[in-house]
Amino acid sequence: MSAREGEIAKHVAALLRELVGDDAERLGLARTPDRVEKALTYLTSGYGKDVKDILNDALFVEDYDEMVVVKDIDFFSLCVPSKQIVNTVGGAKPARLVQPGDRLWTLDQGVVKETSVTHVASRTTREIVEVRTTGGRLRVTPDHPLMTDSGWCEAGRLEPGATVEWINPKSLCRRAHAPEPGYALGYVIGAVAADGSIQEGRRINLTVRSRTFVEKYRAMLTEAFPSAAAAIEEVSVPSGFTGRVVPAFRVRLVSRAVGHKLCRWLGVSETGSRSKTHAFEFPEVVTSSREMMQGFLDGCADGDGYAIEQGRVIVSGNRKFLDRLGRYLETPVAESGHGCARVHVSNRWHQPGWYGKHGFRQESTFYVPVDSTHVSVTEIRRVPRAKKPHTVYSFTCEPYPTFLLAGHLAHNCEHHLLPFMGKCHVAYMPRHKIVGLSKIPRLVEMYSRRLQVQERLTTQIANTLNDALQPRGVAVVMEGLHLCMLMRGVEKQNSKAITSAMLGAFRDRPETRAEFMELIKSGRGMQL
Numbered sequence: 001m002s003a004r005e006g007e008i009a010k011h012v013a014a015l016l017r018e019l020v021g022d023d024a025e026r027l028g029l030a031r032t033p034d035r036v037e038k039a040l041t042y043l044t045s046g047y048g049k050d051v052k053d054i055l056n057d058a059l060f061v062e063d064y065d066e067m068v069v070v071k072d073i074d075f076f077s078l079c080v081p082s083k084q085i086v087n088t089v090g091g092a093k094p095a096r097l098v099q100p101g102d103r104l105w106t107l108d109q110g111v112v113k114e115t116s117v118t119h120v121a122s123r124t125t126r127e128i129v130e131v132r133t134t135g136g137r138l139r140v141t142p143d144h145p146l147m148t149d150s151g152w153c154e155a156g157r158l159e160p161g162a163t164v165e166w167i168n169p170k171s172l173c174r175r176a177h178a179p180e181p182g183y184a185l186g187y188v189i190g191a192v193a194a195d196g197s198i199q200e201g202r203r204i205n206l207t208v209r210s211r212t213f214v215e216k217y218r219a220m221l222t223e224a225f226p227s228a229a230a231a232i233e234e235v236s237v238p239s240g241f242t243g244r245v246v247p248a249f250r251v252r253l254v255s256r257a258v259g260h261k262l263c264r265w266l267g268v269s270e271t272g273s274r275s276k277t278h279a280f281e282f283p284e285v286v287t288s289s290r291e292m293m294q295g296f297l298d299g300c301a302d303g304d305g306y307a308i309e310q311g312r313v314i315v316s317g318n319r320k321f322l323d324r325l326g327r328y329l330e331t332p333v334a335e336s337g338h339g340c341a342r343v344h345v346s347n348r349w350h351q352p353g354w355y356g357k358h359g360f361r362q363e364s365t366f367y368v369p370v371d372s373t374h375v376s377v378t379e380i381r382r383v384p385r386a387k388k389p390h391t392v393y394s395f396t397c398e399p400y401p402t403f404l405l406a407g408h409l410a411h412n413c414e415h416h417l418l419p420f421m422g423k424c425h426v427a428y429m430p431r432h433k434i435v436g437l438s439k440i441p442r443l444v445e446m447y448s449r450r451l452q453v454q455e456r457l458t459t460q461i462a463n464t465l466n467d468a469l470q471p472r473g474v475a476v477v478m479e480g481l482h483l484c485m486l487m488r489g490v491e492k493q494n495s496k497a498i499t500s501a502m503l504g505a506f507r508d509r510p511e512t513r514a515e516f517m518e519l520i521k522s523g524r525g526m527q528l
Contacts, residue, residue, distance in 0.1 A: 008037040008041075009033035009034050009036070009037045010033070012032070012033035012036045012037060013033040067427055067428075067429050067512075067515065067516065067519075068427060068428050068429070068430065068434065068437075087104065087105045087169055087172055087403070087404040087405070087406070087407065088102055088103065088104055088105070089102075089103040089104065089105060089114055089172075090103075092169070095392070095393040095395075096391065096393065098117060098120060098393065098395060099117065099120065100117050100118055100119060100120060101116065101117065102116070102117045103115070103116050103117075104116075104117060104395070104397060104403040104404070105172050105403070105404045106397070106400045106402045106403050106404060106409070107147075107165060107167060107371065107372050107402070107404070107409050108400055110165075110371060110372040111371055111372075112167065112172065112371045112372075113400055115397040115398065115399060115400035115401075115402070115403065116397060116398055116399075117395050117396070117397055118396050118397065118398050119395070119396035120393060120394070120395055120396075121393070121394040121396075125141055125389060125392055126385050126389050127141055127142055127382075127385075128140070128141060128142075128382070128383040129141070129142050129155050129156050129380060129381065129382050129383065130379075130380075130381050130382075130383055131146070131155050131158060131164075131377060131379075131380055131408075132377070132378045132379040132380075132381075133164055133166065133375040133376060133377050133378060133408065134375045134376050134378060135164075135166040135168070135375035135406075135407055135408065136166075136169075136406045136407060136408070137406065138405045138406045138408055138410075139383065140155045140392075140405065140410070141155070141392055142154065142155055142156030142382075143155070143156065144410060145410065145456075146158065146164050146165075146408055146409065146410050147164065147165040147402075147408075147409040147410070148162055148163055148164055148165070148374075149163045149165070149374055152456070155380070156380070158377050158380050159377065159380065160376075160377055160378060160379060160380070161376060161377065162376070162377045163374040163375065163376055163377070164374065164375055164376075164377060164408055164409075165372050165373075165374055165408070165409040166372060166373060166374065166375040166407050166408050166409070167371050167372045167373070167404070167407050168256070168407060169404070169406065169407040170256070171256045171257070171260065171371070172404075172407075178225075178227075178368070179224055179225055179261060179368060180223065180224055180225070180226065181288065181289065181292060181366040182223075182224075182289070182291050182292055182295070183220075183291040183292060183294060183295035184219075184220040184221075184223035184224040184295060185220075185224035185292060185295065186286050186291070186292035186293060186294065186295025186296035186297075186298075186299065187216075187217070187220040187224075187295035187296065187298055187299040188217070188220050188221050188224045188225075188262075188295075188299065189262065189265055189266065189283055189285075189286060189295075189296055189299065190286075190295065190296040190297065190298065190299025190300040190301075190302075190303065191206060191213075191217050191220070191299035191300070191302060191303045192204060192206065192262055192266075192299075193266055193280045193283070193299075193300060193303075193321075194299065194300045194301075194302075194303030194304040194305070194314075194316070195208060195302075195303030195304055196303070198259050198262060198263055198268070198270075200259075200270070200271060201256060201259045201260055201263050201269075201270030201271060202254060202255060202256035202258075202259040202260075203252065203253075203254050203259065204252070204253045204254075204255070204258060204259055204262065205250065205251075205252045205253075206250065206251050206252075207235065207237060207248050207249070207250040208248060208249060208303075209246065209247070209248045209249070210249075210302075211249055213302050213303070214232055214249040214250070214251055215232065216302070217251055217299075217302075218230060218231075218232055218251045220295070220299075221251065221253065225255075225258055228253055228255055228258055230251050230252065230253040231251070232249055232250070232251055233249070233250045233251075233252070234247065234248075234249060234250075235247075235248050235249070235250045236248065260369065260371070261368065261369050264369030265283040265285050265369065266280040266281060266283055267280060267281035267283070268280050268281075270373075279318070280318065280321060281320070281321065281324075282321050282324035282325055282328070283296070284363060284364040285364050285366060285367060286364075287328070287361065287362055287363040287364045288362060288364050288365055288366040288367075289362070289366070290350055290360040292366070293350075293360060294350070297312065297314070297345050297349070298312075300314045300316075301313070301314050301345065304316055305342075308344075310344075310346055310347060311344065311345050311346040311347040311348075311349070312344075312345045313342050313343070313344055313345070314342065314343050314345060315336050315340050315341070315342045316340060316341065316342075317339050317340045317341075319333075319341055322341050322342075322343050325343055326343050328361075328363075329343065329345065329349055329357075330357040330358065331343055331344055331345070331346075331349075372409070375408075396455070397455075398499075398500070399500070399501075399502070401455025401456060401458075401459065401499070422478060422479045422480040423478070423479045424444050424461070424476065424477070424478045424479075425475075425476070425477045425478075425516075425520040426440050426444070426461065426465070426474075426475070426476050427474070427475045427476075427506070427516050427519075427520075428465055428469060428471045428473065428474045428475070429471050429472040429473045429474075429504070429505055429506075429512070430469065430471050430472070431469070431470055431471050431472050432470070433468075433469050433470070433471075434469070435465075435468070435469060440465075443461060443464060443465070444461055447460045447461055447464075454478055454480045454499050455499050457478065457499075458476050458477075458478050458499040458500065458501045459476075459501045461476045461501070462474045462475070462476040462501035462502075462503055463501075463503075466503050466504070471504065472504050472505045473502075473503055473504030473505030473506040473507070473508075473509075473512065474501070474502075474503045474504060474506065475500070475501070475502050475503070475506040475513065475516050476500065476501045477498065477499070477500045477516075477517075477520060478498070478499050478500075479498050480498075480499070
């Protein structure tokens with residue numbers, strides 16, 4: 001036994017003396033500290049294992065696309081539930097008012113989702129920390145996990161400079177404004193980049209003197225974002241050349257959903273009022289289709305360019321953007337005076353082999369930017385110990401176990417250091433790769449032998465298999481018996497917690513999910 005291991009046994013002996021006032025060296029307890037130390041070392045042995053060591057040598061390429069199910073995997077883990085003030089679908093709500101059946105906002109791989117509360121529990125504590133970030137602040141217990149760019153981290157272990165996943169709470173109740181990929185969306189991105197502006201990530205404005213241009217832009221905006229309504233206004237603006245007030249036309253849309261997506265595609269800040277002409281980056285998403293790229297080029301040229309006999313010319317003071325566009329079109333960038341440059345866009349830019357050029361080339365697949373971002377932790381401080389204990393709450397939620405606190409992605413947590421055990425059922429539908437069947441129970445064992453909550457354990461197993469195999473779907477169902485419910489608190493002797501994680505086909509196809517649930521029913525299987 002190492003010196004460090006010996007220290008753990010000493011602490012256990014001291015704990016026995018402090019808790020029960022018994023002699024830890026008497027005959028019946030003499031070896032108990034060593035036994036407890038070995039048990040805790042065994043139960044937390046999952047921290048010393050790596051997913052790569054378990055799965056990488058057991059992946060095979062196989063032409064098999066039916067469901068693979070491994071059921072009744074025994075697991076044994078340590079419990080961690082907990083707490084407090086959350087973003088509900090109806091608005092901000094104190095934790096003490098949250099009830100089973102309430103819907104909470106959460107994030108799934110950066111995308112806003114809804115999850116439902118199935119159970120609420122509470123406890124008291126005097127230990128609270130305040131976490132301040134550039135997105136806001138929240139108060140939680142020190143062991144409450146928050147999602148960082150490197151995974152879950154307890155609030156008390158965060159340090160200034162760490163990044164936490166966050167979404168602006170004001171945007172949670174917005175309409176989605178799902179974009180339609182194609183020419184119209186490409187045109188909107190190009191027109192806004194060339195001649196528009198976005199203030200505070202939500203006010204999209206295009207003010208120009210050409211009625212033809214503004215009418216086409218409005219039509220394209222409506223086609224690209226069907227639920228976004230914007231009208232053409234007649235306005236007067238000062239001329240940039242003469243300084244005189246001249247008539248113009250404006251299309252203005254106030255939508256954080258649309259502004260958020262345009263800012264992410266163009267790589268510009270969602271805060272402040274900045275001219276996009278000198279700041280935006282080449283939006284790779286427009287190369288996802290020839291139609292979208294053509295729309296982008298036309299939007300740029302209509303906003304900051306002019307027509308010539310053989311095509312269009314795009315003029316901009318954003319040299320970084322023009323250099324990238326020139327490389328894509330295999331066209332040189334020429335100086336245009338007054339700090340600007342220009343790129344010639346031929347009518348035949350898309351044709352492969354024209355003057356030896358590659359023509360249209362897809363360099364990106366279409367994607368919708370995720371809703372979340374990351375904010376920096378600025379301060380962690382322990383709230384002065386209260387004379388009266390705080391009540392903190394634990395929410396069990398489905399289908400997602402996570403929820404938002406002041407826009408920050410959080411997970412239930414409260415270390416009882418009491419075990420929970422039960423059965424785990426895992427299934428996946430291969431696409432190209434399969435994994436050795438014995439590796440799945442080992443994966444369950446690795447994650448369960450850590451300080452855990454059942455909800456996190458379920459999603460960790462599902463996400464790991466999904467990342468390693470890239471299958472058509474993954475399903476994990478866990479049935480757990482929690483000693484924290486049997487021995488303390490509610491003391492319910494027959495209560496089981498059932499959690500599930502469904503990805504891909506298991507989430508999208510009810511019949512596939514139903515087949516899996518039927519297969520894992522008790523008593524189902526071959527009789528040998």
